[in-house]
Amino acid sequence: MLLLISPDGAEEALDCAKAAQHLDIVDVKKPDEGSLGANFPWVIRAVRDAVPADKPVSATVGDVPYKPGTVAQAALGAVVSGATYIKVGLYGCTTPDQGIAVMRAVVRAVKDHRPDALVVASGYADAHRIGCVNPLALPDIAARSGADAAMLDTAIKDGTRLFDHVPPDACAEFVSRAHAAGLLAALAGSVRQADIGALTRIGTDIVGVRGAVCEGGDRDAGRIRPHLVAAFRAEMDRQASEYAADVTGTG
Numbered sequence: 001m002l003l004l005i006s007p008d009g010a011e012e013a014l015d016c017a018k019a020a021q022h023l024d025i026v027d028v029k030k031p032d033e034g035s036l037g038a039n040f041p042w043v044i045r046a047v048r049d050a051v052p053a054d055k056p057v058s059a060t061v062g063d064v065p066y067k068p069g070t071v072a073q074a075a076l077g078a079v080v081s082g083a084t085y086i087k088v089g090l091y092g093c094t095t096p097d098q099g100i101a102v103m104r105a106v107v108r109a110v111k112d113h114r115p116d117a118l119v120v121a122s123g124y125a126d127a128h129r130i131g132c133v134n135p136l137a138l139p140d141i142a143a144r145s146g147a148d149a150a151m152l153d154t155a156i157k158d159g160t161r162l163f164d165h166v167p168p169d170a171c172a173e174f175v176s177r178a179h180a181a182g183l184l185a186a187l188a189g190s191v192r193q194a195d196i197g198a199l200t201r202i203g204t205d206i207v208g209v210r211g212a213v214c215e216g217g218d219r220d221a222g223r224i225r226p227h228l229v230a231a232f233r234a235e236m237d238r239q240a241s242e243y244a245a246d247v248t249g250t251g
Contacts, residue, residue, distance in 0.1 A: 001200060001240065003233055004058060004186070004208040005224065006031075009039070010046035012224045017051045019226035022233035025085060026051045027058040027208065031219060035155050036089030036122055038062040038074060041081040048082035058085030058120075061106075063155065065092035068105035075106040079117050086110050087120040087151065091130065096137045099123075103145030111146075118148040118184075124155040125165035125189050135166055136174055143181035150178045153208065154189035157219065162189030163198070172202035179203065190219075193235045200239045207236075 002024035007013045008031055016026050028047050030037035038061050048057045059078040064071045075086050088106050093099040103121050110117050121142035123135045133141070135152050142150040152174060154162060166174070171187060178185035187199060188208030199207055213229045214222030 001204055001236060002206045003229075003236060004188075004206050005213060005229060006208065006210040007047065007224055009043055010050050013047040013050040015224045015226055016229070019229035020052050020055055022226075022230045023055070025056050025058050025206070027060070027085070027087070028083065029060040031157075031210070034063040034089070034091075035124070035153050035157060036060040036063050036087060036091075038078075041077050044078060044081035044083055056084045057082055058087060059083035060087045060089065060122075063089040063091035064102065066094075066098045066102065067092075068102045071102050072105035072109040075119075076109040076113060079110050079114050084114070084116070085118045085120060085149075087122050089122045089124070089153070089155075090138075090141070091124070091132055091155065093133050094131060096133060096141050099133050099137070099141040100145050103141060103147050107146040119146075120149040120151050120184075120186065121145065121147045122151040122153055122186075125152050125162050126154050126156055126160065128165075130155050136170070136177065139174065139177035139181050139183060139185075142178070142183050147183070149184035149186055149206070150174070151186035151206075151208070152189065157190070160190070161195075162187060162191060163195065165189075168198045168202060171198075171204075175203050175205075192217075193232060196232075196235050196239045197242075200236070200243050 123138040186206035211219035
């Protein structure tokens, strides 16, 4: 399982760089513009410069409306600025067909510029609260649009968490559908260390966190701290070892 950490700018990215050995992907977002709020192109470039060259940079393009042209241009801006994972939050898409239309436009814009970039179709575990597409539809949307990964996050950051809206068995179904379609499966949404065991057992490929590695557990007022990143990774490694031992023991 890969660890994706989301600093809110270049300054926090330097703290991520201090913990580079403990993380896999540095994700650029702007939390005050939403769950998957897009940051500025110059911030993406600054983060790319701040972290080691072997660490891929991910960038969100926003909690986007159903406007394929607008979103495609935003996605191109992100990849031109140095991101190699492009995440699109399908906030304004109420049907799978709308989600597919947006994601196909994004995939074409991104892959025409950089074929090796990875496009992530992101939905929301609490979709019922905002009226967007069903979370379990995301793997099919991603597959039919040519994206590389399907992701779930939470849209409303009010203290509720991923598993509050999509329990572990439903997340396991999400992961299974993604893998059956040849996609990576990413999960986020106020994920805590206590969730790592369940995320490991269901086969999650990428776990995205911010609050869990910020001082005080506060994604908005807190700041990412290298020692908290290291602790989160240590728990990931411990859970992975326990799971591997259990599988070996029952195999």
